[in-house]
Amino acid sequence: MDYLQERAWKESNDHHVNNNNNNNNNLRRVFVPGPVIVGAGPSGLAVAACLKQRGIPSVIIERTNCVASLWQLKSYDRLRLHLPKQFCELPLMPFPQSFPTYPTKQQFITYLEAYATKFDINPLFDESVESATFDSGIGFWRVRSVGKGKSGEEGGGHEFVCRWLVVATGENAEEVVPEIRGMKEFKGQIVHTSCYKSGGAFQGKKVLVVGCGNSGMEVCFDLCLHNASPSLVVRDAVHVLPREMLGRSTFGLSMWLLKWFPVRLVDAFLLIVCRILLGDTSKLGLVRPRIGPLELKSSAGKTPVLDVGTLDRIKKGDIKVVPGIKRLTRQTVEFVNGETEDFDAIILATGYKSNVPSWLKEKGMFSEKDGFPRQPFPNGWKGDNGLYAVGFTKRGLLGASMDARRIAEDIEGCWKAEVKNLTPLSRS
Structure with missing residues (x-):
């Protein structure tokens, strides 16, 4: 654990002790030095890959047991990409040349799994986020989740403490x-x-x-x-x-x-x-x-x-x-x-909706009415206090890829600035 992580972790734990927050003692607290990304769909994978390229670690929390769950678990067999593949590829990795102009459902899933493998992205699966709150006392986000055991029953919970939070649950989270x-x-x-x-x-x-x-x-x-x-x-x-x-x-x-x-x-x-x-x-x-x-x-x-x-x-x-x-x-x-x-x-065939208002305890960036960023594209990707959104542009994967690059660049700037200004903790 480096000085930046140690300081944040110490302040986080001290804050809890000082406030006697005994209701959360069953939560396993995990400090994340980089961003927490909620959602392992194409948008979440794109942000994680762009961050990885810049040397910034991240943690993806995914409520299901796979990447791109909408495609893997909730789409019909004959589904293909509606747009040509060049408009649907994620940053840093094109589709294989052997793929047709409009890849099939299985081809797209294969591409996304290969994408996660290439960038060594390993989401924390079967972990459902219940709440995300910005703790102004320490300047960090607290993201609380509940995991599933092997039987599918809800198990122990986690509280992830992080400086940056990326909402990547997308436009199609709930039917x-x-x-x-x-x-x-x-x-x-x-x-x-x-x-x-x-x-x-x-x-x-x-x-x-x-x-x-x-x-x-x-x-x-x-x-x-x-x-x-x-x-x-x-x-x-x-x-x-x-x-x-x-x-x-x-x-x-x-x-x-x-x-x-x-x-x-x-x-x-x-x-x-x-x-x-x-x-x-x-x-x-x-x-x-x-x-x-x-x-x-x-x-x-x-x-x-x-x-x-x-x-x-x-x-x-x-x-x-x-x-x-x-x-x-x-x-x-x-x-x-x-x-x-x-x-x-x-x-x-009545579509899907965003579920962000049900778990994000922040009312400034996202509308409570539809769960989308209040600022329209291209300005809806960044909020306050290290909060970001990807996959809410209503412009498909092309818009998500654009925002993923913006988010990674912005976090990199903050990352470098905070490390540069860091004063080492005193040792006793």
Whole structure:
């Protein structure tokens, strides 16, 4: 233990003794000389790797038993990256050249595991953070967690004491399950997409998919491939774009055009090409918003749908588009237009939300309403007292990688300054 660690650890323990905080005696206190990173998804791994490159140690706390748990435990089998791989790679390590333009779920997981191995990142798994509080008395964060034993039961807890805290739990920490009138009466299966793996489990069944984002659209397509009969609930306006146009990825083309033209002009161009390639989607029940796809993404964080074949299935009648749900009965769904239809199962493609307000006891940086940084991109990565956020840009892995580099650079500056100004502890 060097002087900096020893001083902080001594002050931390003295502070507890002086305050007679006996309620936490069952916690095992661990001093972390570098940052504590909460979350071992792509964002957390990216920060840890950037810090490691600069010689700064860190500890990642992960509530599940693996890295990238959203991909490994809560995604469907046919999932691929929606953007070309060059826009999804993490800092300091590109995808293998042998990977296709749009890597599969398993290829992406393999890449992330190899990333963790390359940078010797070893998260503390099965450790769920209950609270994180900044202790102004000593100028350090106290991060309290509860671990799981081999049986899955909650075990002993830890209190990590650290100078810097990186929130990397991301935008998709908890499932959003809407309250639908009559849900308890419905006798069919109701599952969130986090539990959906393949349409094979629904072969020959009538399935209602609630949510018309990328997941909902792709689940409908997957159900068709497994001889199910899906219907898609579309309540709001939605932009559907082809995944590729003019021989290039739509996203890549958009990013290139934005270098030369304003966003509204690029949006106008995209919509003209979409009309030529896809036709009038409003005739299929998919009305476009008044604001263009890129402007809407920037202002509201609403991601356009990149079509992987679902539109063609809708045109053929394999997928039925239906309005919002009014209520459910035993096997029947009543829609807001008064029509009713029987279904065997309902799949909720209703997305995820941040869980930061439930454990971070700091109200300045993150909004209690949605769990996102109050400052929009590109200024939402840094808060006060050594608090950082990564993976909350609403710009996917590209935004997370940008913030990971910023965070590592900023912490390195603080690290060097504190070591330089350090006065050794006296020895007795």
